[in-house]
Amino acid sequence: MSFLRYARWLVAVALLAGVAALAVFTWEWWRPVAQAQQALPGAPRHGPSHHLPPTKGSEIYQYAYPAVRLPAEQVFDPAPPASTSGPVHEYELVVTEDLQHEVAPGIKVTAWAFNGQVPGPVLRAREGERIRVKLVNNGSLPHTIHFHGVHPADMDGVFELVPPGQSYTYEFVARPYGVFPYHCHSMPASQHIHNGLYGMMIVDPREGRVPMRELAMVMSAFDLDRDGEADFYAWNGKAFQYADHPIQLAVGEKVRMYVLNIFEEIMAPHIHGNMFGLIRSGTALKPGELTDVVSLGIAERAILEFQYDHPGPYMFQCHFSEHMELGLMGWFQVQERAPSTRRQPPRPSAPLDTHAGHPPREAGK
Numbered sequence: 376m377s378f379l380r381y382a383r384w385l386v387a388v389a390l391l392a393g394v395a396a397l398a399v400f401t402w403e404w405w406r407p408v409a410q411a412q413q414a415l416p417g418a419p420r421h422g423p424s425h426h427l428p429p430t431k432g433s434e435i436y437q438y439a440y441p442a443v444r445l446p447a448e449q450v451f452d453p454a455p456p457a458s459t460s461g462p463v464h465e466y467e468l469v470v471t472e473d474l475q476h477e478v479a480p481g482i483k484v485t486a487w488a489f490n491g492q493v494p495g496p497v498l499r500a501r502e503g504e505r506i507r508v509k510l511v512n513n514g515s516l517p518h519t520i521h522f523h524g525v526h527p528a529d530m531d532g533v534f535e536l537v538p539p540g541q542s543y544t545y546e547f548v549a550r551p552y553g554v555f556p557y558h559c560h561s562m563p564a565s566q567h568i569h570n571g572l573y574g575m576m577i578v579d580p581r582e583g584r585v586p587m588r589e590l591a592m593v594m595s596a597f598d599l600d601r602d603g604e605a606d607f608y609a610w611n612g613k614a615f616q617y618a619d620h621p622i623q624l625a626v627g628e629k630v631r632m633y634v635l636n637i638f639e640e641i642m643a644p645h646i647h648g649n650m651f652g653l654i655r656s657g658t659a660l661k662p663g664e665l666t667d668v669v670s671l672g673i674a675e676r677a678i679l680e681f682q683y684d685h686p687g688p689y690m691f692q693c694h695f696s697e698h699m700e701l702g703l704m705g706w707f708q709v710q711e712r713a714p715s716t717r718r719q720p721p722r723p724s725a726p727l728d729t730h731a732g733h734p735p736r737e738a739g740k
């Protein structure tokens with residue numbers, strides 16, 4: 376090979392190497408830009424972009440964007456019905472499939488609901504007393520109610536599908552005491568549950584628990600664009616509602632918070648500036664652990680008991696950052712003394728509870 380021919384080969388190889396290096400450089404420079412674009416609102420979110428901020432919710436609503444707030448009257452009242460004793464606790468749960476549910480300020484999703492609210496009403500009885508729940512199906516699909524807890528097979532709400540326009544009455548002795556989910560079990564369950572057909576059931580010990588300020592908090596999520604990934608996470612059905620409207624507490628006020636995770640991901644309820652006594656599943660009278668965060672898998676629940684020593688705003692959140700950024704956060708506004716008028720938003724709609732001593736309340740529409 377002549378020298379000239381050898382040099383030609385050298386130049387050709389050098390050119391090829393240069394083009395390859397340029398291609399790699401361009402790809403490395405462009406890739407983060409493309410990923411960031413994928414994470415923008417409306418862009419499909421999948422693959423590695425899943426954990427890239429900003430996410431849809433956090434970009435719009437990070438820490439309760441001041442210009443858009445949920446109206447106070449639409450905030451879900453976190454107070455469960457009082458613990459009462461009676462032979463039968465009667466409820467009527469009406470299923471509809473067309474609730475325009477405002478999952479975050481200005482953002483509505485068509486939800487399926489018990490009594491027109493997401494989550495459904497808190498059901499409550501004492502251990503050993505009967506719970507009677509009439510399911511009225513005003514939807515277009517078969518629905519059921521599946522309760523957790525101990526009961527006969529035909530009260531389990533799996534095989535007895537209730538057709539549209541019909542009703543079915545579940546009745547069982549509430550036991551054991553604890554905190555339980557209830558939810559629709561029609562297939563596909565993922566659709567029936569996560570469209571909104573879920574709620575909390577509290578079974579109190581026969582002797583009741585030490586009286587405290589009580590909060591019932593359901594952790595869930597909403598997939599608005601049906602891409603298989605949640606767009607908003609929420610305490611009691613609405614992202615950021617307790618950031619827009621903090622829950623008022625007082626220094627020294629004893630609080631019992633019932634928490635239920637009904638979504639397909641692990642949740643980690645966490646309160647700031649404090650520790651809580653943890654009663655897993657609510658199946659003990661006294662806390663067995665002092666902590667400030669607990670992991671709850673799907674359908675797991677717990678009672679958190681605490682009181683604040685210092686006044687001020689304290690966040691309560693899911694410790695998974697993405698869940699918090701997309702709505703699973705809020706504040707306790709702890710006042711120096713018990714506020715004389717504790718402003719509570721109205722309950723969205725109350726379940727029918729007709730046992731002795733309680734005037735019947737209007738069932739949700």
Ligand code: CU
Nearest residue numbers: 518559561567
């Ligand atoms: Cu259903």
Ligand code: CU
Nearest residue numbers: 523556558674
């Ligand atoms: Cu379940």
